[in-house]
Amino acid sequence: QYINETHKERLTILGQMSASFVHEFRNPLTSIMGFVKLLKLDHPNLSYLDIISHELDQLNFRISQFLLVSKKEMWNESERFWLNDLFHDIIHFLYPSLVNSNVSIEKNLPYPIPFVGYRSEVRQVFLNILMNSIDALEVLKDERKIIIDACEDEERIHIVIKNNGPMIPAESIETIFEPFVTTKKLGTGIGLFVCKQIVEKHNGAITCRSDSEWTEFHMSFQK
Template sequence: MKSSREKLIAFLEEHLSDFLTYWRKHMYIADNDKYIDRVEHNGLSVFQLVKKTLSRHLCLNDIQALAEKIAKERAEANINIGEFVYNTNLGRSLIIRYALKSGLSIEELQPLIDNINGLFDQFLFYAVTKYTELKNAEIQEKNSFISQSHKDRLTLLGQMSSSFVHEFRNPLTAIMGFVQLLKFEHPNLKYLDIIDHELQQLKFRISQFLHISRKEMEEREKEPIFLEQLFQETVSFLYPSFVDGDVDVSTTIDPKARVFAYKDQLKQVFMNILLNSIEAVKEKEKPRHIHIQALSRHEEVLIEISNNGPMIPPETVQAIFEPFFTTKKLGTGIGLYVCKKIIEDHGGQITCTSDERITSFFISLPHEKRNSLPV
């Protein structure tokens, strides 16, 4: 006499064609699925696992092997994992529905249905785990490619920058020298201050390229820097730009705030952020305001440079420190990247926040140690 397990297997095999037809008709599957011709075959393979689990001849390796094979096909076909889970559970519910029509009593069916559910739970676990693993590997590969592309572009930019700087810097230095001579010999000659300022700006832009064209820069020694004095020098240098943009600038700087750093590099960071801020506030009506704040707090110095320009969209805020990212028509996309690199090289951090009222750049730098000052 047949056991309840054998009776259920025979009943399911008898209705297999009806079961597959209904399953195929109601499942989710894209027309462009590259493995569309294997779907029914995979369904039959899962049914064979059901028969094995009912006849107690199934091992975990059989479940894992089939689950990972199908997961690999789903990942290669770039199919949403939700659709796969839905189709699998649709097959589960159909098998249980047919099992309930088999004529077996509830007492006989209950342990068999528990076996079927256990099989599908294990199958989905292995399949989803493998699918996730494959997709994560795919994302990692894409991220590595993007990262390498950035490195390649930076290398190319470095080669171009080095050539550009050598060709351009010598005549620029000569021009700046002759401007200084003219200022000395003709102190009242109009426009010399403007020419000198613009040449200094050009020199500053060139130095930006220098910071990413070499891994090691020939720098002066680090020195104790009082931020109040450094910001005074920076704001004075940019004074023509503030006037030109009709921008009010204010400062709240702790006189005790000082860091141990390369002065030229920090000045470059502050100039870059201030120039960007000036360009931002010029896009709105007056009043246009930029505020600089620096506080000495425990082991670090906190700097905030804020402006009341237009809001930067959240997706842009997340990307502004990436190399070559720019929203300007003629921008290079390296200014804020250089700022981030300089601050991080000094052991600090730089972030940006923006809303409809204010945009702020926050910089934290290690506080200068007392024993670094000359006695």
């Protein structure tokens, strides 16, 4: 009971901190992103503006994670979309990071799979796991690979995202979806916690397994 109460207190504090964090950072970030767009219109040949814009998009994504933790609902609606298109957009967004980190990505979606839910939130789940995968692969000297598999049966949609990075210890796997838990030196321990919340909100489940060859995140959503 004491552990549960402590856990609730930490989540409450996290929510309060997140709400303050989002308010203080989102407004100036939006202004900066707007001015960068104006600069790109005036100077379309300055390639570093694309880099700045991409990094700001990444920062905006991180702030969105805290937005969900702070329990402030985003203005989005449930909709029907195609997983193939969503992954295409995500990979396009991550392309500079993939190239910079020398990571190859393989997408196995044999046919269009429809999904009903909050597109921006589902995007955040996949994007967070893929960004974590890219980070994990940085220590690898050999080929760096990420594989995305998706399929469906009569009742559920199954999505697997795996990378050939270092094995995550068993004791870390047990708590990997808990808040404040991270395997990164500079991680916040928020990303996978938010992922789990979003997946469960969409009547799904998420698990992680890791061995010497692959680290795998499996998501299963009820249709």
